[in-house]
Amino acid sequence: MSRDAYESTRRRLNGKQADTVARLTEAAVVVLREHEFAGLTVRAVAATAGVGAATAYTYFSSKEHLVAEVFWRKLQASPNLEGVGPDPTARVLSVLRNIALLLADEPQVSAAVTNALLGADPEVQLLRDRIGFEIHGRLATAMEPGGSPEVLEAIEMLYAGALLRAGMGYGTYAHIAGRLEASARLILEHP
Structure with missing residues (x-):
């Protein structure tokens, strides 16, 4: 994986952190398929990814930030x-x-x-x-x-x-x- 893949808008990521961010972005797509944007929450994405909500918020400040990262x-x-x-x-x-x-x-x-x-x-x-x-x-x-x-x-x-x-x-x-x-x-x- 390239060094850019570890780059986040909020901070530089190590391998484990990059994996967590990848799981969160993949989970966001799953949640969006079921609930669309209005029903999306960072908490719901964190739960789907098997990550604590507080951890998810260390990477994404908002659901808009999370979805922009997906794109x-x-x-x-x-x-x-x-x-x-x-x-x-x-x-x-x-x-x-x-x-x-x-x-x-x-x-x-x-x-x-x-x-x-x-x-x-x-x-x-x-x-x-x-x-x-x-x-x-x-x-x-x-x-x-x-x-x-x-x-x-x-x-x-x-x-x-x-x-x-x-x-x-x-x-x-x-x-x-x-x-x-x-x-x-x-x-x-x-x-």
């Missing part, structure tokens, strides 16, 4: 496909589709991530920044070298808006991913 870990574990193929438009569309579909098969988790990432918790802000930086890097690498910063910003705005719409229930993540690709193609092919 961060899924993003980090997802393949980084931006270098595939010679066509920059196809590469950018591949990155967008990959990220948009990360949670497509987990609608309760997807909706919870939308809620969590809008939170004001300082740890959520840190994870939101990390997530944004990661997505920015993937998109920037997928674009042509020296690509337009304005086009990149437009694609990032499009992505954020599309996932917010999906999280608000205006379509499934699979449907939104298709619409995101079509809209991004318009921006990329007609800047």
Whole structure:
């Protein structure tokens, strides 16, 4: 496991602590499948993970922090496909589709991530920044070298808006991913 895998928003983790955090994030997904975001509590997640509530709170300040960490870990574990193929438009569309579909098969988790990432918790802000930086890097690498910063910003705005719409229930993540690709193609092919 890489050193980054032991990194937490609240503190550096040793192996045992990293295992506890992994169990908590996995348990959060289990609880979300049953109770959705409104019914999620750090205590319920701790119980599902077999961890004391006080221990869980040493790692996660809130349920929003916990759910943001779930998404961060899924993003980090997802393949980084931006270098595939010679066509920059196809590469950018591949990155967008990959990220948009990360949670497509987990609608309760997807909706919870939308809620969590809008939170004001300082740890959520840190994870939101990390997530944004990661997505920015993937998109920037997928674009042509020296690509337009304005086009990149437009694609990032499009992505954020599309996932917010999906999280608000205006379509499934699979449907939104298709619409995101079509809209991004318009921006990329007609800047």
